[in-house]
Amino acid sequence: MPVTTSFALAASENAAFSLFFQGEIPMIALLFALLAIATVLAWKERPYMAYAVFAITLALSIYWLKFHSTTILKVVL
Amino acid sequence: MIMTPHGSRTLNAIALLVVCGVLIAAYIAQFVLGELPCPLCLLQRVGLAMVGFGLCLNLLYGSKPHHYGIMLIGGLFGGSVSIRQILLHIVPGTGAYGSPFLGLHYYTWAGICFFLVIVGTAIMLLFEGQFTTLRDKPNDAKFKDHKLAVFAFCLMLALTAGNAVSTLFECGPTICDDPPKDYKLLRELNTDL
Numbered sequence: 084m085p086v087t088t089s090f091a092l093a094a095s096e097n098a099a100f101s102l103f104f105q106g107e108i109p110m111i112a113l114l115f116a117l118l119a120i121a122t123v124l125a126w127k128e129r130p131y132m133a134y135a136v137f138a139i140t141l142a143l144s145i146y147w148l149k150f151h152s153t154t155i156l157k158v159v160l
Numbered sequence: 161m162i163m164t165p166h167g168s169r170t171l172n173a174i175a176l177l178v179v180c181g182v183l184i185a186a187y188i189a190q191f192v193l194g195e196l197p198c199p200l201c202l203l204q205r206v207g208l209a210m211v212g213f214g215l216c217l218n219l220l221y222g223s224k225p226h227h228y229g230i231m232l233i234g235g236l237f238g239g240s241v242s243i244r245q246i247l248l249h250i251v252p253g254t255g256a257y258g259s260p261f262l263g264l265h266y267y268t269w270a271g272i273c274f275f276l277v278i279v280g281t282a283i284m285l286l287f288e289g290q291f292t293t294l295r296d297k298p299n300d301a302k303f304k305d306h307k308l309a310v311f312a313f314c315l316m317l318a319l320t321a322g323n324a325v326s327t328l329f330e331c332g333p334t335i336c337d338d339p340p341k342d343y344k345l346l347r348e349l350n351t352d353l
Contacts, residue, residue: 111203112324112331114203114209115206115321118210118212125217125220126317128298141210141233148237151199151200
């Protein structure tokens with residue numbers, strides 16, 4: 084990986100961490116990643132860990148649904 | 161009517177392929193037609209992935225009521241997001257998101273899909289013959305040499321992981337733009353470079 088790209092990634096990771104403490108993380112991509120991890124855990128014969136990861140995903144998904152359901156609409160009536 | 165565990169696994173594999181087909185259609189709309197998914201559209205994909213997770217469990221460990229419960233939770237979550245987006249655009253003059261397909265927008269189709277998931281899962285729960293045990297047995301043979309089940313499982317896993325990557329490129333590590341204009345992470349990386 085070029086040095087400049089790694090710096091850019093590090094900068095975006097720092098931004099992500101600062102946003103985490105402002106309550107703006109988790110991101111939606113994380114939900115898919117967690118579901119993929121849950122599927123792999125189930126495949127690796129860890130069903131109860133898979134259920135735990137699924138429960139976390141569900142909680143984060145509901146957080147995001149609430150976030151997008153309570154933002155101010157850009158609708159002019 | 162009696163449903164055997166093998167027959168149930170076949171039906172679950174077909175259902176998982178249908179879920180994969182919907183996710184592939186969403187990818188075609190995104191990459192071929194250039195229609196970037198909005199945050200609510202992405203959450204509907206998450207709902208489909210949750211339904212897919214329940215189906216994957218049925219393929220791995222055999223059909224169990226709690227796997228169908230996971231599917232119902234995924235269907236209810238995805239349906240809630242779809243209804244939220246339908247209601248956003250239900251008032252005349254408030255526009256719509258994306259182009260229509262066969263007269264209905266994607267989120268309306270998603271709502272219909274989630275409704276069908278819930279109905280299909282409820283029907284599958286009626287057949288007790290498919291439940292050999294009520295607990296997951298990790299040491300039992302996975303997939304029971306069901307080739308269609310293996311294929312559907314691998315496809316679903318690839319699509320879920322693929323959506324994680326494409327969503328990361330679209331939204332970056334923060335909140336997605338609403339509506340999205342381009343791939344935010346690529347734009348930010350290009351700006352930083």
